[in-house]
Amino acid sequence: MKSVKIGIIGLGNIGCGVMEILQRNSGLLASRLGASIEVVRVADIDPDRPRDVTVPEGVMTVDAMDVINDPEVQIVVELIGGIEPARSYILAAINRGKHIVTANKALLSTHWSELSKKAGAKGVTLGFEGSVAGGIPLVRTIKVGLVANRILSVTGIINGTCNYILTRMHKEHMTFSSVLGDAQDKGYAEADPAMDVDGVDAAQKLAILVNLCFNIPVSPEDFPYQGISRLIPLDLEVAEDFGCRIKLLATAGRSGGEVEAWVHPSLVPEGHPLASVDGIFNAVYIQDDNLGPSLYYGRGAGRLPTGSAVVSDVVSCVRDILSGAVERIPVSGYRTISNSEPPMKLAGNTASEFYVRVSAHDSPGVLSTISGILGKHGISISSVIQRGRETDPGGGVPLVMITHEAVFSRMLEALQEIDALDVTIGESFLMRILMTS
Amino acid sequence: MKSVKIGIIGLGNIGCGVMEILQRNSGLLASRLGASIEVVRVADIDPDRPRDVTVPEGVMTVDAMDVINDPEVQIVVELIGGIEPARSYILAAINRGKHIVTANKALLSTHWSELSKKAGAKGVTLGFEGSVAGGIPLVRTIKVGLVANRILSVTGIINGTCNYILTRMHKEHMTFSSVLGDAQDKGYAEADPAMDVDGVDAAQKLAILVNLCFNIPVSPEDFPYQGISRLIPLDLEVAEDFGCRIKLLATAGRSGGEVEAWVHPSLVPEGHPLASVDGIFNAVYIQDDNLGPSLYYGRGAGRLPTGSAVVSDVVSCVRDILSGAVERIPVSGYRTISNSEPPMKLAGNTASEFYVRVSAHDSPGVLSTISGILGKHGISISSVIQRGRETDPGGGVPLVMITHEAVFSRMLEALQEIDALDVTIGESFLMRILMTS
Numbered sequence: 001m002k003s004v005k006i007g008i009i010g011l012g013n014i015g016c017g018v019m020e021i022l023q024r025n026s027g028l029l030a031s032r033l034g035a036s037i038e039v040v041r042v043a044d045i046d047p048d049r050p051r052d053v054t055v056p057e058g059v060m061t062v063d064a065m066d067v068i069n070d071p072e073v074q075i076v077v078e079l080i081g082g083i084e085p086a087r088s089y090i091l092a093a094i095n096r097g098k099h100i101v102t103a104n105k106a107l108l109s110t111h112w113s114e115l116s117k118k119a120g121a122k123g124v125t126l127g128f129e130g131s132v133a134g135g136i137p138l139v140r141t142i143k144v145g146l147v148a149n150r151i152l153s154v155t156g157i158i159n160g161t162c163n164y165i166l167t168r169m170h171k172e173h174m175t176f177s178s179v180l181g182d183a184q185d186k187g188y189a190e191a192d193p194a195m196d197v198d199g200v201d202a203a204q205k206l207a208i209l210v211n212l213c214f215n216i217p218v219s220p221e222d223f224p225y226q227g228i229s230r231l232i233p234l235d236l237e238v239a240e241d242f243g244c245r246i247k248l249l250a251t252a253g254r255s256g257g258e259v260e261a262w263v264h265p266s267l268v269p270e271g272h273p274l275a276s277v278d279g280i281f282n283a284v285y286i287q288d289d290n291l292g293p294s295l296y297y298g299r300g301a302g303r304l305p306t307g308s309a310v311v312s313d314v315v316s317c318v319r320d321i322l323s324g325a326v327e328r329i330p331v332s333g334y335r336t337i338s339n340s341e342p343p344m345k346l347a348g349n350t351a352s353e354f355y356v357r358v359s360a361h362d363s364p365g366v367l368s369t370i371s372g373i374l375g376k377h378g379i380s381i382s383s384v385i386q387r388g389r390e391t392d393p394g395g396g397v398p399l400v401m402i403t404h405e406a407v408f409s410r411m412l413e414a415l416q417e418i419d420a421l422d423v424t425i426g427e428s429f430l431m432r433i434l435m436t437s
Numbered sequence: 438m439k440s441v442k443i444g445i446i447g448l449g450n451i452g453c454g455v456m457e458i459l460q461r462n463s464g465l466l467a468s469r470l471g472a473s474i475e476v477v478r479v480a481d482i483d484p485d486r487p488r489d490v491t492v493p494e495g496v497m498t499v500d501a502m503d504v505i506n507d508p509e510v511q512i513v514v515e516l517i518g519g520i521e522p523a524r525s526y527i528l529a530a531i532n533r534g535k536h537i538v539t540a541n542k543a544l545l546s547t548h549w550s551e552l553s554k555k556a557g558a559k560g561v562t563l564g565f566e567g568s569v570a571g572g573i574p575l576v577r578t579i580k581v582g583l584v585a586n587r588i589l590s591v592t593g594i595i596n597g598t599c600n601y602i603l604t605r606m607h608k609e610h611m612t613f614s615s616v617l618g619d620a621q622d623k624g625y626a627e628a629d630p631a632m633d634v635d636g637v638d639a640a641q642k643l644a645i646l647v648n649l650c651f652n653i654p655v656s657p658e659d660f661p662y663q664g665i666s667r668l669i670p671l672d673l674e675v676a677e678d679f680g681c682r683i684k685l686l687a688t689a690g691r692s693g694g695e696v697e698a699w700v701h702p703s704l705v706p707e708g709h710p711l712a713s714v715d716g717i718f719n720a721v722y723i724q725d726d727n728l729g730p731s732l733y734y735g736r737g738a739g740r741l742p743t744g745s746a747v748v749s750d751v752v753s754c755v756r757d758i759l760s761g762a763v764e765r766i767p768v769s770g771y772r773t774i775s776n777s778e779p780p781m782k783l784a785g786n787t788a789s790e791f792y793v794r795v796s797a798h799d800s801p802g803v804l805s806t807i808s809g810i811l812g813k814h815g816i817s818i819s820s821v822i823q824r825g826r827e828t829d830p831g832g833g834v835p836l837v838m839i840t841h842e843a844v845f846s847r848m849l850e851a852l853q854e855i856d857a858l859d860v861t862i863g864e865s866f867l868m869r870i871l872m873t874s
Contacts, residue, residue: 021585021727028587031652034772129582135728137582144581145566145574148458148748150465215468273734276713283732290458290745291572294735295720297710298728308727311585325762335471 127313564750
């Protein structure tokens with residue numbers, strides 16, 4: 001039986017998942033491919049760390065360049081994450097004509113153009129299924145399954161840690177910090193949770209989705225994003241009263257001749273398919289011109305789900321190699337920039353209905369002052385909610401307002417003015433409302 | 438710009454959808470492929486029927502062999518449906534070395550081995566994304582996205598007509614026949630609805646899924662299937678009382694060293710992701726060894742959703758042609774029969790908990806007689822529901838029983854005996870209960 005030889009850089013959590021799948025399902029993969037996938041080189045800076053997978057004798061090295069320079073290796077799997085040295089390793093491997101498989105969202109979301117151009121120039125494949133939505137075959141769905149369709153919008157729950165926290169805050173009426181602590185104990189949140197709970201991870205994945213769906217090279221700096229750490233139980237209660245669930249949504253869509261994108265905690269109406277996606281699960285809801293809505297749901301993280309995505313990319317490279325395919329699908333899914341693709345909307349110009357929570361002293365005229373400022377900035381209020389006289393964490397009385405559709409930059413200007421008032425305490429809190437037209 | 442030439446046999450509803458997508462999204466497709474897709478031959482027995490797509494001058498013919506024999510045509514799209522002459526056309530095109538794209542579930546579910554072997558022998562691709570779950574890229578998800586994973590079970594709502602009828606019966610407390618009439622008026626059900634409501638369509642699609650997921654060549658004759666036409670509003674009410682929705686499920690899964698498959702109306706617990714799939718939508722829930730559960734949701738029928746799947750298959754062929762790929766992925770996704778694949782379980786040996794409704798005369802001792810017969814066949818009852826004294830359509834009093842897990846063949850034997858009793862009226866009605874272990 002033929003064998004295709006691969007090398008892996010980074011034998012951490014995902015790397016071990018990839019090894020486990022390649023070993024456990026080797027018979028299945030061989031029956032599908034008519035060939036075997038052989039891991040001939042594995043690099044890790046800590047080769048002796050205890051691991052629950054066996055690396056064959058003579059395969060392990062501490063030097064990533066041993067993987068890249070091995071003439072037998074046709075596919076290099078990069079799983080160390082982060083920008084450098086991952087970027088340099090990938091570029092070096094591309095230069096040597098190796099196919100690349102990576103799950104590195106930080107790198108792809110900031111160096112998309114460089115990497116996709118280099119891979120294109122060298123005629124190698126760069127697979128990145130594992131970088132967005134873990135095990136859900138989302139990248140393939142967009143590049144292959146929905147290839148005939150113009151994507152109108154993509155809206156996802158793409159950070160499992162945040163979704164786990166929000167689900168427990170909703171179901172158990174717990175505070176953010178108490179769920180976070182528990183999630184850290186259970187391994188669902190990192191010791192340093194900032195990348196997840198501050199929305200950075202979701203923003204990186206969204207940048208990749210914008211590149212894929214709209215062929216616009218963006219990075220997370222090109223759109224607004226915000227996390228969930230400032231949510232309080234009151235927000236979830238009010239959302240529930242409005243028949244909504246709160247989810248950290250990442251969305252991008254065509255709007256008025258442009259593409260707008262954002263990551264924000266959002267009120268999602270209960271009837272929407274994303275509202276019932278709970279726990280660590282991810283789901284992505286796509287609207288396109290032929291299929292209308294479609295939804296893809298599954299585990300967005302973890303060694304086996306992400307490992308499954310990485311191995312599926314390896315298999316695609318193996319299929320290309322065995323079938324003699326050269327440059328079968330470009331990294332972005334596009335050969336040429338289409339003139340019909342709209343430009344990116346400036347972050348400030350994105351518009352939504354908003355949920356605004358202000359902490360105020362309990363004194364007369366506060367609502368009038370605040371609504372006056374909003375009105376001055378062209379923002380009209382559809383509902384005001386004031387729940388008894390309970391105080392919020394800042395010591396004030398929480399005042400919640402739901403607005404009609406408003407432009408993000410004007411909302412920020414209004415809130416800056418509101419936050420500077422003597423009658424308000426601390427910083428106001430903002431969420432989007434998912435509009436289901 | 439390069440151009441790849443295709444021919445279409447059958448310009449009906451789906452055929453027009455394919456033409457519309459190729460024309461409307463020609464710029465998008467060209468930017469993705471770096472080449473254009475040109476329809477150079479279209480065959481239809483009724484070329485002059487009014488259609489809302491334009492076929493270029495000189496392209497239309499009444500003879501399918503004109504498409505197959507055209508030396509320019511590299512990909513033949515078969516959209517006439519049914520077994521013959523579709524089978525002969527496809528075989529003729531394969532013999533001439535053309536790639537095939539079809540959405541013909543009736544043909545694939547009965548002639549899978551023949552077609553996949555012929556395509557393999559000639560080294561051509563046979564794409565059939567449109568044959569299951571319409572626009573949802575499910576075939577690709579199984580053959581490519583989840584390629585590294587051993588599929589444990591696949592459970593789907595894959596007939597939109599039935600799901601539309603069941604949704605309205607549930608929400609509007611209507612009878613089967615009144616919803617069916619309305620669905621026919623709205624174009625959601627055929628004038629002859631038997632293929633849909635009797636479960637044949639779902640069984641054909643399930644046969645294709647079994648081939649794909651388990652590499653076992655089966656046809657609908659190899660597993661039990663049943664439709665929804667005998668459901669009465671009481672069934673939906675009882676299901677609701679048990680916290681369940683009724684769905685026509687098609688399922689196949691590994692069970693005790695074998696693969697069991699069936700299509701039955703089923704009670705689905707409200708918390709299950711399939712319970713909330715409403716209206717004409719399809720959804721397929723897959724369990725595998727690496728990803729655990731994943732779900733794929735979208736429109737399962739219609740000219741544009743199915744057209745989108747057909748065009749995605751055409752694009753995959755075009756990508757193979759342009760990249761020089763030969764025999765990149767076999768029809769079934771497998772190169773060799775794996776010895777580790779389990780055999781198919783005999784239809785009668787499939788096991789579930791069951792919902793049984795019997796129509797009986799309102800006389801003493803009936804329940805004792807019926808439960809005695811069930812017990813004699815090794816079937817134990819977990820609940821009995823008798824709703825007042827209202828009569829069912831047969832003039833008797835409906836008696837509903839929920840059983841513990843039981844073997845299908847024994848259940849059929851018991852029901853045959855129960856239906857022969859003097860105290861029962863007409864034929865009993867059976868549903869499965871989806872077990873969520």
